[in-house]
Amino acid sequence: MRNILLLALCAVVQTASAGGIYSWTDESGNLVFGDSPPDSVVAKPVDPPKLTVLENFSTRYNTSAGVVNTRGTSNNVPKPATTDYYKSLNLIAPKPEQVIRANDGDVSVALAFSPKLRAGDNIVIKLDGVEKYRGSQRVANLSNLSRGTHQLDVSIVDRTNTVLMSSGASFSVLRASALQKTPFNPYSTESNQ
Numbered sequence: 001m002r003n004i005l006l007l008a009l010c011a012v013v014q015t016a017s018a019g020g021i022y023s024w025t026d027e028s029g030n031l032v033f034g035d036s037p038p039d040s041v042v043a044k045p046v047d048p049p050k051l052t053v054l055e056n057f058s059t060r061y062n063t064s065a066g067v068v069n070t071r072g073t074s075n076n077v078p079k080p081a082t083t084d085y086y087k088s089l090n091l092i093a094p095k096p097e098q099v100i101r102a103n104d105g106d107v108s109v110a111l112a113f114s115p116k117l118r119a120g121d122n123i124v125i126k127l128d129g130v131e132k133y134r135g136s137q138r139v140a141n142l143s144n145l146s147r148g149t150h151q152l153d154v155s156i157v158d159r160t161n162t163v164l165m166s167s168g169a170s171f172s173v174l175r176a177s178a179l180q181k182t183p184f185n186p187y188s189t190e191s192n193q
Contacts, residue, residue: 021046086156089113089165094152096169103176105144111154112138113165121164126153147175 022043026032037043092110094100100107109125117123117136125133125140128151133140150173155166 021048085115085118086165087114089154089156089167091152091154091167091169094169094171096171098169098171099174100171101174102145105146105173105175107142107145107171107173109133109140109142109152109154110138113156117156120159122157124155124157126155127151129153145173147173 021033021035022037023031023033023046024037024041024043026041033046090112092112093108111123113123122134122136123138123140124131125142127142127145132142149170151168151170153166153168156164158164
């Protein structure tokens with residue numbers, strides 16, 4: 001494990017020296033990586049892997065869930081007279097019309113927006129018209145939701161609480177019934193009544 005971490009560190013922290021990265025075995029038999037091997041050992045050059053950079057990662061996930069942006073209108077919502085800064089706001093989870101089995105009633109909301117949130121702007125998450133979260137995180141957890149269908153509305157607001165962009169979707173929560181005598185077991189061949 002230590003050797004893997006050392007290799008990863010060497011791959012990330014590439015020095016400006018023309019010597020490159022080498023591997024060799026020390027006196028104790030350990031595999032060592034470095035940019036200046038001792039003269040007394042036979043060192044092999046190591047070609048570190050290329051770093052992967054995911055460009056436009058937040059715009060990879062698109063939904064058809066009524067996105068309203070400042071460039072136009074969607075779902076007959078008038079265009080806000082605000083800025084043109086945000087290009088997209090997408091609900092990654094839950095998906096529109098998704099049915100979620102959550103016996104504890106906990107559901108995570110995940111968002112993708114582009115570009116990054118400006119200082120002073122916030123994400124607002126409303127569940128069934130009631131504000132449940134306000135902050136700058138892309139993921140928020142909703143706790144102890146009742147069974148049934150819920151309406152989720154997310155928006156980016158500025159310091160004056162003006163909506164700059166919004167999106168929404170409905171989803172359903174399935175929970176075990178308190179009326180069942182035994183917990184539901186989908187693998188059981190007997191009736192759970």
